[in-house]
Amino acid sequence: MSLRDVIVTVNQMEADGVIDRYAIGGAVGATFYLEPIATVDADIFVAFKSEPGKLLITLEPILDYLRSRGCFMKDEYVMIGDWPVQFLAPTSRLVEEALDTAVEIDVEGESARVFRAEHLAAIALQTGRAKDKARLLQFLEQGELDRNRFHEILEHHSLVDAWNRFERQFLKNEQ
Amino acid sequence: MNHFPQKVVDSKRAFRRELAAKPIGEKLRILDRMREREATIRRAAAALKTNRTKARE
Numbered sequence: 001m002s003l004r005d006v007i008v009t010v011n012q013m014e015a016d017g018v019i020d021r022y023a024i025g026g027a028v029g030a031t032f033y034l035e036p037i038a039t040v041d042a043d044i045f046v047a048f049k050s051e052p053g054k055l056l057i058t059l060e061p062i063l064d065y066l067r068s069r070g071c072f073m074k075d076e077y078v079m080i081g082d083w084p085v086q087f088l089a090p091t092s093r094l095v096e097e098a099l100d101t102a103v104e105i106d107v108e109g110e111s112a113r114v115f116r117a118e119h120l121a122a123i124a125l126q127t128g129r130a131k132d133k134a135r136l137l138q139f140l141e142q143g144e145l146d147r148n149r150f151h152e153i154l155e156h157h158s159l160v161d162a163w164n165r166f167e168r169q170f171l172k173n174e175q
Numbered sequence: 176m177n178h179f180p181q182k183v184v185d186s187k188r189a190f191r192r193e194l195a196a197k198p199i200g201e202k203l204r205i206l207d208r209m210r211e212r213e214a215t216i217r218r219a220a221a222a223l224k225t226n227r228t229k230a231r232e
Contacts, residue, residue, distance in 0.1 A: 003203040028206065035194035036205040040213060083210065108200040141188070142195055 001081015003028065003042065007112045009069070009080050010044055018065045020047040023102035023113045025088075025095075025120065030135055032105055033117045033144045037135070041077060041084040045099050045115075048089055062087055094119070094126060094157045118150040125154070125162050137170060 013019050024032075026043030048057040066078050077084035090096040098119035104111045115123070121139040124132035139145050154163050194202070 002207045004200065028203075031202050031206055032199055033195070035191045036202045036209060038209045038213060039206070040210065082207075105199060107203065138191075142192060144195075 001083065003083060004107055004110060006042055006080045006083050006085060007107055007110055009066075011110065011112075013062070013065060016065070018061055019087075021099065021113070022046045023099050023115050025098065025115045025123065027135075029115050030120050030138075032112075032114045033120070034135075034138050034142055037138075041086055043086050043088055045088050045090055045095060047099060057089060059087060092126070092157075094122060094153070094159075097153075097157075098123060116149075117144045118146055118153055121145055121150060122153045122157065122159060125159055125166060126157070128162070133166065133170065136166065140171070 007024075010019075010022055014022055023029075023045050024042065025045050026041075027037040027039035028042045031037050046062070048059075063073065063078065066080065071078055071080050073079070074084060077086055079085070090099050098115045101119070102113045102115050105114050106112075117139060121136050121144075124136040124139075151163075154160050194205075197205075
């Protein structure tokens, strides 16, 4: 089963009301804008349906749905065909906003909802691991960012200092 | 000091742009193949580690 099949499955989950809204992030999301980025898993961010009378959000409805379609759990992943998939709830206002403003991109006749490039870049800056910084550099190098929108996001989510540090560390010789 | 020839840097950059410009369906198929390759390498590495451990025992 291919990544496109994963997208078909997740779209069906949304159509069947198992999840409210989803968007693809991480390396798979970045691949919509950049060159293919090696990854072992697909990150799907979801707005979880809250169940009446329950305060905690749970993955159980998603897992039940997928199990009934032949998927299974492996470590922290749900295996959808050959792909380990992580269903993630937004853990910050930045990721919530990325989910709310994600865009639809056609994948050979199947619509996929994906974080905007500017949000993927801002999340990479916020996360700040070596591979995230490398990804942010790729976004910049390939001219994939709307600089105004990107800087608005940085200001809105208090990431300007982190951006200034990143600029000093990686971009001082590029200007 | 940077000893990396500019020609190589430019050529890599051009290839990455070429890959980025491919249709998304094609790029996702490349990810499918990369993931399969990575899984094969991980299995081989795990088997190698197991064999080395057994050899030491």
